[in-house]
Amino acid sequence: MTDKLDKVPDPADTPPAGAVPPEAIRAIPVRHYGRWISAVVVIALVVALGFAFAQGNVRWATVPEKLFEPSILEGLANTVWISVASMALGLVLGVVFAVMRLSKNPVTSTIAWFYIWFFRGTPVYVQLLIWFNLALIFPILNLGFYKDEMTQVMTPFLAALLGLGLNEGAYMAEIVRAGIQSVDEGQTEASHALGMTQTQTMRRVVLPQAMRVIVPPTGNEFINMLKTSSLVVAVQYFDLLRAAQDIAATSFAVMEMFFVASIWYLALTSIFSVGQYYLERHYARGALRSLPPTPWQKVKANLSRFSTRKAVA
Amino acid sequence: MTAMVKAEGVHKSYGAAHILKGIDLEVAPREVFCLIGPSGSGKSTFLRCINHLEKINAGRLYVDGDLVGYRQKGDKLYELKDSEVAAQRRDIGMVFQRFNLFPHMTAIENVMEAPVMVKGESKAVARERAIRLLDRVGLGDKGGNYPSQLSGGQQQRVAIARALAMEPKLMLFDEPTSALDPELVGDVLDVMRDLAESGMTMVVVTHEMGFAREVGDSLVFMDGGVVVESGHPRDVLGNPQHDRTKAFLSKVL
Numbered sequence: 001m002t003d004k005l006d007k008v009p010d011p012a013d014t015p016p017a018g019a020v021p022p023e024a025i026r027a028i029p030v031r032h033y034g035r036w037i038s039a040v041v042v043i044a045l046v047v048a049l050g051f052a053f054a055q056g057n058v059r060w061a062t063v064p065e066k067l068f069e070p071s072i073l074e075g076l077a078n079t080v081w082i083s084v085a086s087m088a089l090g091l092v093l094g095v096v097f098a099v100m101r102l103s104k105n106p107v108t109s110t111i112a113w114f115y116i117w118f119f120r121g122t123p124v125y126v127q128l129l130i131w132f133n134l135a136l137i138f139p140i141l142n143l144g145f146y147k148d149e150m151t152q153v154m155t156p157f158l159a160a161l162l163g164l165g166l167n168e169g170a171y172m173a174e175i176v177r178a179g180i181q182s183v184d185e186g187q188t189e190a191s192h193a194l195g196m197t198q199t200q201t202m203r204r205v206v207l208p209q210a211m212r213v214i215v216p217p218t219g220n221e222f223i224n225m226l227k228t229s230s231l232v233v234a235v236q237y238f239d240l241l242r243a244a245q246d247i248a249a250t251s252f253a254v255m256e257m258f259f260v261a262s263i264w265y266l267a268l269t270s271i272f273s274v275g276q277y278y279l280e281r282h283y284a285r286g287a288l289r290s291l292p293p294t295p296w297q298k299v300k301a302n303l304s305r306f307s308t309r310k311a312v313a
Numbered sequence: 314m315t316a317m318v319k320a321e322g323v324h325k326s327y328g329a330a331h332i333l334k335g336i337d338l339e340v341a342p343r344e345v346f347c348l349i350g351p352s353g354s355g356k357s358t359f360l361r362c363i364n365h366l367e368k369i370n371a372g373r374l375y376v377d378g379d380l381v382g383y384r385q386k387g388d389k390l391y392e393l394k395d396s397e398v399a400a401q402r403r404d405i406g407m408v409f410q411r412f413n414l415f416p417h418m419t420a421i422e423n424v425m426e427a428p429v430m431v432k433g434e435s436k437a438v439a440r441e442r443a444i445r446l447l448d449r450v451g452l453g454d455k456g457g458n459y460p461s462q463l464s465g466g467q468q469q470r471v472a473i474a475r476a477l478a479m480e481p482k483l484m485l486f487d488e489p490t491s492a493l494d495p496e497l498v499g500d501v502l503d504v505m506r507d508l509a510e511s512g513m514t515m516v517v518v519t520h521e522m523g524f525a526r527e528v529g530d531s532l533v534f535m536d537g538g539v540v541v542e543s544g545h546p547r548d549v550l551g552n553p554q555h556d557r558t559k560a561f562l563s564k565v566l
Contacts, residue, residue: 184413186409186411186413187413187415189366189409189413190407190409190413190414190415190472191415192366192399192402193364193366193402193405193406193407193476194402194403194426194427194431194475194476194479195399195400195402195403195427195431195479196399196427196430196431197395197396197399198395200430200431204426204430205415208417209415209416209417285417285459
């Protein structure tokens with residue numbers, strides 16, 4: 001037994017004194033011919049598509065001209081505003097209804113179930129129209145301390161906010177619920193054992209950990225919201241798409257204005273994607289031993305890898 | 314002197330599974346009380362009943378003279394509200410097999426959390442005590458680390474410090490060393506031994522027979538949801554009377 005153990009080489013001893021360090025491997029990397037061929041095919045297709053667009057009935061000069069048109073910028077600001085406001089409403093409702101849904105109280109969990117069932121089960125476009133036409137059912141809004149004609153109260157902004165926000169709340173409730181359920185039960189037990197109440201446990205222990213699971217799909221939801229907000233044209237809200245359509249209707253630059261709108265939507269979603277990345281990094285603290293690299297660090301790492309490959313070949 | 318823990322005919326079942334079949338025992342103040350037994354014997358379940366993480370189905374369970382989880386008026390029992398149960402648990406510390414540290418907080422934040430949130434202590438006061446407690450468990454320099462950056466043994470010692478931060482009168486240990494690599498067990502047992510010497514009342518579910526023999530004042534062997542044998546650890550471990558105790562000990566010793 002001891003003999004056997006003695007024969008195991010002690011790693012501290014292995015490189016005998018004076019030995020040359022091992023030579024690093026410098027091999028020729030595997031050639032990926034398929035990648036080169038597919039790249040050529042894709043480039044050819046893109047060129048053909050670009051050619052078609054260039055030949056089409058599009059006055060390209062109009063696009064940059066109209067990109068910073070005051071009405072376009074106003075619509076853009078309104079799109080950002082309604083998206084952020086609706087998302088904020090959706091987040092709050094989502095957390096509230098997720099907690100209600102998981103509650104032991106049968107009344108609250110049933111209410112939450114119905115809310116999610118209705119607002120997730122009907123198209124958001126229909127919901128927007130229902131809010132906008134609410135005056136057909138409640139001609140007068142009477143809250144006791146406040147009374148007015150419903151048509152006065154239900155402005156395009158309010159209809160858009162309620163339509164988008166309540167719909168989003170139903171989706172967010174399911175996302176938050178999944179997040180809450182992903183947190184280990186031992187966490188709740190440890191928190192309870194320390195004398196923390198259900199509410200304290202939810203707020204201090206469960207939700208912060210659920211955020212890791214909640215943030216990525218919420219980023220998706222927000223990017224979706226930026227685009228879905230274009231439906232608010234249906235309730236007369238002056239958003240980016242409406243601004244573009246208004247110009248298109250008078251200047252006959254139909255395609256051009258859609259391109260203008262698309263450029264702005266792409267810009268918005270790109271900016272928020274970057275923000276989402278850093279938010280995810282923030283909530284990963286404690287869960288990972290070291291945080292993942294930022295995009296800039298990744299670019300640098302890739303560049304240095306590329307240069308070593310060239311050096312080898 | 315009132316017993317720190319008193320169980321009278323405690324029963325617990327999950328649906329059809331009858332886990333505890335009438336447990337009677339008493340833990341005196343300042344006593345180190347060890348629970349041993351094969352897995353599935355109900356020892357962990359019983360421990361979790363003491364701080365009402367599990368509701369008992371029959372019998373009575375008292376901690377320091379107070380009924381756990383209920384209020385008795387005449388011959389009627391009233392369930393306590395969530396906040397009242399939480400208040401009862403303040404004085405009972407618990408250490409889990411899998412540590413259950415809060416992974417999104419550093420070691421020191423873990424220890425500070427309950428005093429600040431539950432007792433409304435100022436952060437400065439809580440921080441000072443947390444530093445002292447981490448020092449006591451030998452982790453004075455690890456306060457800024459997240460649990461994922463600590464070894465299992467270190468995490469468990471932070472968990473002990475976290476429970477002690479509430480200045481409990483009773484500490485429950487649920488197999489505190491079972492999830493640890495063998496070479497890390499000693500550090501955790503040292504902390505527990507130190508705690509026992511300071512006079513803390515401890516109920517310990519464990520497979521560490523050496524610890525039970527050296528540190529324990531009483532020992533109970535459970536099997537199949539009942540107490541099979543109890544007494545001083547030296548007697549039960551050295552001279553078991555029941556066949557089931559003998560069979561169990563012959564496997565683990």
